[in-house]
Amino acid sequence: MTTLTDPPKESFQLGMLIYDTRYRSMTIQIVALIGFMLLIGWLISNTAQNLATLGKEPNFGFLGEPAGYDINQRLIDYNSQSTHLRAAFVGLLNTLLVAVMGCATATVLGVIIGVLRLSKNWLISKIMTVYVEFFRNVPVLLWIVFTMAILIETLPAPRAFRGDNPEATMKLFDTVAFTNRGIYIPEPLFSRGLGDISVFGAFGISIDLLVILAALFGGIYAARKVTARANRIQEATGERPTTWHINLGLIAVPTLIVLVALGFHLGYPELKGFNFKGGTHMRNSLIALWLALSLYTAAFIAEIVRAGIMAISHGQTEAAAALGLRSNRIMSLVVLPQALRVIIPPLISNYLNLTKNSSLAIAVGYMDITGTLGGITLNQTGRELETLLLLMLCYLIISLSISAVMNWYNESVKLKER
Amino acid sequence: MKKSVIFGALTVAGLAAGAAAAGTLDDVKARGKLNCGVTTGLVGFAAPDANGNWDGFDVGVCRAVAAAVLGDPAAVEFVPTTGKTRFTALASGEIDMLARNTTWTFSRDVDLKFTFVGVNYYDGQGFMVPSELGVSSAKDLDGATVCIQTGTTTELNLADFFRANGISYEPVPIETNAEAQQQYLAGACDVYTTDASGLAATRATFEDPGAHVLLPEIISKEPLGPLVRHGDNNWGDVVRWTLNALITAEELGVTSANIGELAAGTDNPEVNRLLGTEGNLGEMLGLSADWAKSAIMAGGNYGELFEKNIGENTPIALARGLNAQWTDGGLIYSPPFR
Structure with missing residues (x-):
């Protein structure tokens, strides 16, 4: 005889949401989420309501109106009759320019300093320690202003270059002028240029540049093929064919041919009227911002590189030495590739920091997006909320893009476990 | 400072628009201090001296308003603003008025929602x-x-x-x-x-x-003048008529030197109305009867302020030019006190 008892009925009571450990955590999370959403909703509705009371409903129509102001450094066509949107875009490109230049320089400097800080040479390692501590412990804004002040106060004004017996002269065979308004360097010109192609009618990209880049990358691609072939021969026979002259030819010759075909020549800066004309003008504001951001961020990157190198077991170095590698090859072939895995993630956040720190540009009058959209446009239109939201969106997109690219790179260098 | 102003604007716009919309006069009286936005430093118009006391032509307007409202020309908190931060500071309520050689333009008046209460310097x-x-x-x-x-x-x-x-x-x-x-x-x-x-x-x-x-x-054309937020006309009136009191005082020959004598009562009814011995103009503004007297005593009338800070005997050496009284061929003209 068997007795069957029904399994206890699952009865659900409201109290179990709090007293039953199975549900409690869920309950707390949902309540917290609702509270958070309410808070956000209250903030948004309150802002909207109060803006409406002030008679300033959010409106992005101002972006289509003429900006009315001029911008000194512009990578695309812009004049005072262009729209606020275009002014913002000019600023965005300036932000990107200084961010890319800054990240590249900071990385190179940072790696060199980080490696040298581990040098066995007491003097060199101490100098690098002083550099790191000196730069990372002073606010970057001070570095920016200080660099600008040095450039303005120590370099000669353009009018010092004037006259028969000028106080200042151009450097490097009369091709480069260092003035307190910036550095004028020769610019590349093409007497048989191909013109621009218009992208969405918004800005033009030089076809000359595209052709040169195509020739250069084609050459590099061919050179890599040659190197790969040399590797195969070396693996098969142990003999490595000499490839450097073929590679050099493959990279240089097509580029040179393209340059000659386009009628490449340099345009030199020349003092005319108030300023130098011709040549490329690197403004002091750009140089000061670029240098200060690079030197400051390089100090952090140096520490990251040092940490990455020290994370590699000393046994690796000794093993490589036992194989007969010299110390610089040990560094480049054994230590650095492994250290990269430790270095990349914190490096990403330093790139992001540098990009965001570039918003201090207005301190030296560099017209980045904070200076155009978040500065003059905000001031002339009085649309604080709209411009600041746009500005935040821009920085968010830039930062997320940098993050995405660097994470992809991180994936490609990280330890592949099979 | 700049960032804090911007975020201040966002949060204050979000939280305190009600307070900003009305009752600035009551706020100032309750606080016992006038928050006045000025430049970060322009000698003659607004700049701190060696002892840190603010001095200048625009500062004179701030002090006159403080004297009119609170009876004390020193009861001013000067808030230095840059060309960029000034409007946000005013719109957010961080300052009660802005006296910072600011040009009166259509879009600032209509679009940015500020009330220019008058012109204290015609510039270009x-x-x-x-x-x-x-x-x-x-x-x-x-x-x-x-x-x-x-x-x-x-x-x-x-x-x-x-x-x-x-x-x-x-x-x-x-x-x-x-x-x-x-x-x-x-x-x-x-x-x-x-x-x-x-x-x-x-x-x-x-x-x-x-x-x-x-x-x-x-x-x-750069007509420079003090400004307040839209939406508080009572406060706008206080600042407007304080400025007008300084101008009228010069026109009527009321100076900081003879004001004590004139305040005892004169035969000129307009002077009497201005100085509060006749009529109830101060009461209408929500101020004491001798508000204009205090304002004029703070730094003198318009002409005295001009001569002391930016006039021809100062290093800045600006001629009155357009800024002479209308009776002398200039543009400085106050509506009547009636």
Whole structure:
């Protein structure tokens, strides 16, 4: 005889949401989420309501109106009759320019300093320690202003270059002028240029540049093929064919041919009227911002590189030495590739920091997006909320893009476990 | 400071618009201090002296309002603002009024929602260059590098002037007058442009003012005056009529020297109404009867303020010109106190 008892009925009571450990955590999370959403909703509705009371409903129509102001450094066509949107875009490109230049320089400097800080040479390692501590412990804004002040106060004004017996002269065979308004360097010109192609009618990209880049990358691609072939021969026979002259030819010759075909020549800066004309003008504001951001961020990157190198077991170095590698090859072939895995993630956040720190540009009058959209446009239109939201969106997109690219790179260098 | 103003604007716009919309007069009385926005430092108009006391023509307006409302010309908290931060500071309620040589324009009045209560200085944009450049007209400035304070009407006037004359220039945007001065003196820009009064004030602080010339072109109309937020007309009236009281006092010959005597009562009913011995103008404004008397005693009437801070006997040496009383052929004119 068997007795069957029904399994206890699952009865659900409201109290179990709090007293039953199975549900409690869920309950707390949902309540917290609702509270958070309410808070956000209250903030948004309150802002909207109060803006409406002030008679300033959010409106992005101002972006289509003429900006009315001029911008000194512009990578695309812009004049005072262009729209606020275009002014913002000019600023965005300036932000990107200084961010890319800054990240590249900071990385190179940072790696060199980080490696040298581990040098066995007491003097060199101490100098690098002083550099790191000196730069990372002073606010970057001070570095920016200080660099600008040095450039303005120590370099000669353009009018010092004037006259028969000028106080200042151009450097490097009369091709480069260092003035307190910036550095004028020769610019590349093409007497048989191909013109621009218009992208969405918004800005033009030089076809000359595209052709040169195509020739250069084609050459590099061919050179890599040659190197790969040399590797195969070396693996098969142990003999490595000499490839450097073929590679050099493959990279240089097509580029040179393209340059000659386009009628490449340099345009030199020349003092005319108030300023130098011709040549490329690197403004002091750009140089000061670029240098200060690079030197400051390089100090952090140096520490990251040092940490990455020290994370590699000393046994690796000794093993490589036992194989007969010299110390610089040990560094480049054994230590650095492994250290990269430790270095990349914190490096990403330093790139992001540098990009965001570039918003201090207005301190030296560099017209980045904070200076155009978040500065003059905000001031002339009085649309604080709209411009600041746009500005935040821009920085968010830039930062997320940098993050995405660097994470992809991180994936490609990280330890592949099979 | 700048960031905090912006975020202050966002949060305050979000939280305190009700407070900002009404009752500024009550707020000031309850606080016992007037928050007055001024420049970060322009000698003659608003600049702290060696002891940190603010002094100048615009400061005089702040002190007069404080004296009218609180009876004490020293009850002012001066908030230095840049060309960029001033409107946010005012809109957010961080300051009660702005007396910072700010140009009265259509869009600032209508779109930015500010009330300009009057004009205390009729100005125009000019250019200053070192005399060694040998420039005699602004139209010779083709290709010049121009230092300019960012976030001002001068920035737009400059773009228009050069475009209209078909000449090019390189703008160097700068945050404050002090930085502009540094860059200009170092030769990082050929020209400094701002309101002609500001140029004169800046030049007065140079080691060798004679080595710099103001070009004859005045390229814009810049009526400068104090302003308040839209939406609080009572407070706007207080500031407007304090300024008018200073102007009327000069017109009627009421000075800080003879005011004690005149306040005892005169035969001129307008003087009596102004000084509160006749009628109830102060009560209508929500102030004490002797509000205008306190305002005038704070720094003198309009003419006295002008002479003391920027007049011909000061290093800035500005002539009255357009800023003379209408009775002397100028534009300074107050509606009647009636």
